[in-house]
Amino acid sequence: MDIKRENLRMTGKLAVIAAGMFAFGYALIPLYKHICELTGINILAVGEKQVPGSSTARPNTQVDTSRTITVEFDANTMGPWKFKPAVASVQVHPGELATVVYEFQNVQDRKMAAQAIPSYAPRNAAAHFNKIECFCFNQYTLEPGEKKQWPVAFVVDPKLPKDVKTITLSYTFFEVGGKVAKL
Template sequence: MVNQAQLNLLTLRKLLIVAAAMFGFGYALVPFYQKICEVTGVNNVIKADEVANTQIDVARFVTIEFDSNLRSHLPWTFRPLQTNVRVHPGELTTVSYEIRNNSARTVTGQAIPSYGPQVAGRYFRKLDCFCFTQQTLQPGEVRQMPVAFVVDQGLPGDVNTITLSYTFFEVEGTAKQAGG
């Protein structure tokens, strides 16, 4: 029976290693997922896009609506300086947003864009955007920030309006890029 017990302990050890490795694997999925997104180009919403073709399709108009949101307790005012613009696909357009820090402390924020309808995100190319970097505002500071974009000519014909919506999140001191 000693052999039996030793054999069992050996199996126990092997299986514990598998369990511990799988716990690590769960965490390894995080960089793996980010790498996949980077390679396949999914989810690169806060990186500058490249525009291959700027042929302007003058026959077609697309309305771009601008929206702004603040996540929970961020003590800022955040608004687009125009509610909408009408553009041709392929036409380089620049619009501005304004942020103001209403609090008595220095606050850093990060904006995350999203698109409605969702499918439009693939055809909305941002060349310059305040969402590419974190924004730090001193108490009372006001900043106007540009967004330069081109709508790709490949935009499906049934999409006539795109809503560009930004949400500003507060970046806390301890909370910098821990997720990778």
């Protein structure tokens, strides 16, 4: 009987501890916001307040509107299919999110798996060209005659050297695990 009573007492203690931990974790969010608001160390807590006369949508302050970069798009293939950008180039400000689309069609009479590999010019622009969404991250399988459009969402880093005014994004699309066309 003593062991049963001790086990029951231990279970009760553990339940109280678990409930206390849950309550502490639940209380951390408002506590954190309150502390940050008092100390002024958290911009998010300040941004959640409604300031009279201001709009709720704040502009992206990381966009450098004093510069315009031309981003050119190129497509190369290693195989018998059609692959091209929907537009030849776009003009963007560093820090601005932009999206372009590449078009692909499998013109073969068989299913194929393929992937694109990007390259950049000038070379020093590669470190400042940040792709957020890109079809080059994955391999794709396309049926005979199947057409696809794939987006590329990117941001040019505002730290791009000032002398770079044009960036060329070039993709080479090649078959994976299959026949490679002879050139």
